[in-house]
Amino acid sequence: MPGACEIARPRMLASWLDRAYGRPMGTGNVVGLRSTAVRSSVALHAAMAVSGLIMVLFLLAHMYGNLKIFEGRQAFDGYSGYLREAGEPLLPRTGALWIVRVVLLISVLVHIYAAFTLWHRSRSATAGKGGWRYETTKNRRGVQRSYASFTMRWGGVVVGLFVIYHLLHLSADYIAPGGASPSPYQRVVNGFSIWWVVLSYMIALIALGFHLRHGVWSAFASLGTNSSVARRRVLNLVATFVALLILVGFLIPPLVIFAGWVR
Numbered sequence: 314m315p316g317a318c319e320i321a322r323p324r325m326l327a328s329w330l331d332r333a334y335g336r337p338m339g340t341g342n343v344v345g346l347r348s349t350a351v352r353s354s355v356a357l358h359a360a361m362a363v364s365g366l367i368m369v370l371f372l373l374a375h376m377y378g379n380l381k382i383f384e385g386r387q388a389f390d391g392y393s394g395y396l397r398e399a400g401e402p403l404l405p406r407t408g409a410l411w412i413v414r415v416v417l418l419i420s421v422l423v424h425i426y427a428a429f430t431l432w433h434r435s436r437s438a439t440a441g442k443g444g445w446r447y448e449t450t451k452n453r454r455g456v457q458r459s460y461a462s463f464t465m466r467w468g469g470v471v472v473g474l475f476v477i478y479h480l481l482h483l484s485a486d487y488i489a490p491g492g493a494s495p496s497p498y499q500r501v502v503n504g505f506s507i508w509w510v511v512l513s514y515m516i517a518l519i520a521l522g523f524h525l526r527h528g529v530w531s532a533f534a535s536l537g538t539n540s541s542v543a544r545r546r547v548l549n550l551v552a553t554f555v556a557l558l559i560l561v562g563f564l565i566p567p568l569v570i571f572a573g574w575v576r
C-alpha cells in the first residue's frame with residue numbers, strides 16, 4: 314500500500330510541470346498553448362537572459378564612455394553632447410538616446426517581471442522553501458540561503474536602488490553632493506571628491522559585480538551553452554572576466570578622482 318507521500322509526490326510534480334512548461338499538447342487550443350508557452354519558465358529564463366545581456370552591453374559602452382574622464386573636461390562633455398546629437402539629421406536631437414533609454418527601460422521591466430515570476434513559482438512549488446536547499450536551524454525559514462539567491466535577489470535590489478540614486482545624482486543633477494553643475498565632467502568630479510559618495514558607489518558596484526558574475530553565467534546557461542565540462546569552464550571564465558572588467562572599469566573614475574589624480 315503506497316503512503317500518502319508517495320501518492321502526493323507525482324501529483325505535485327505533474328502540477329509543477331504543468332505550471333512550469335504549460336499543459337501537455339492536446340489539452341488546450343493553439344492560442345492558449347502559445348500564451349502558456351510565452352509564460353513558461355523556459356521562456357521567462359530566456360527573456361531574463363536576453364534582457365540581462367542587453368543591459369551588460371549598455372554597461373560596457375557606459376564604462377568605456379566614463380573612462381573619457383582621463384581625456385579632460387572637453388572630451389568628457391563633448392562625448393555627453395555627442396550622445397544627444399547621434400543620429401542627426403535622420404533622427405531628431407536626443408532621438409538615438411531616447412531609443413537606447415526605451416530599450417533599457419523595457420529590458421529592466423522584463424528582467425524584473427521574469428525574476429519575480431520565477432521566484433514566486435519556485436516558492437509556491439516548494440511550500441515557501443525555495444529550490445534544492447540544505448536544512449538548517451540557523452535560518453528562520455529552516456533552509457540554507459544559497460549564494461545565487463542572495464546575490465541575485467538582494468544584489469538586484471541594491472543595483473536597482475543605486476540606479477535611481479545615480480540618475481538623480483549624475484544624470485538629473487538633482488542630488489548634487491559637492492555642488493551642482495551643467496557640465497557632466499564637473500558633476501562627476503564634484504561628487505567623487507566626497508568620501509561617502511565614493512563609498513556608496515563602491516558598495517553598489519561590488520553588488521553589481523556579484524550580480525553580474527552569477528547573472529552572466531546564468532544567462533548563457535539559459536541560452537543552452539552549459540552543455541559540457543569544457544564549455545562550463547569557458548562559461549565560468551567569461552562570466553568572471555565580464556564581471557571583473559565592469560567592476561574595475563567603473564571603479565576607476567571614482568577612485569582616481571578621490572585620489573586627486575583627476576580634478
Ligand code: HEM
Nearest residue numbers: 375379393414476479483484497501514521563564566567
Ligand atoms: C562610477 C561609475 C559611474 C559613473 C562615473 C557614471 C557616470 C554617469 C554620468 C556622468 C551620467 C550622465 C551622462 C550625461 O548626462 O550625459 C550617467 C548616466 C547614466 N548612468 Fe552612469 N555612471 C556610473 C555607473 C553606472 C552604473 C553601474 C549604471 C547601471 C547599473 C549606470 C547607469 C546609468 C544610466 C542608466 C544613465 C542615464 C543615461 C541617460 O539616459 O542619459 N551608471 N552615468
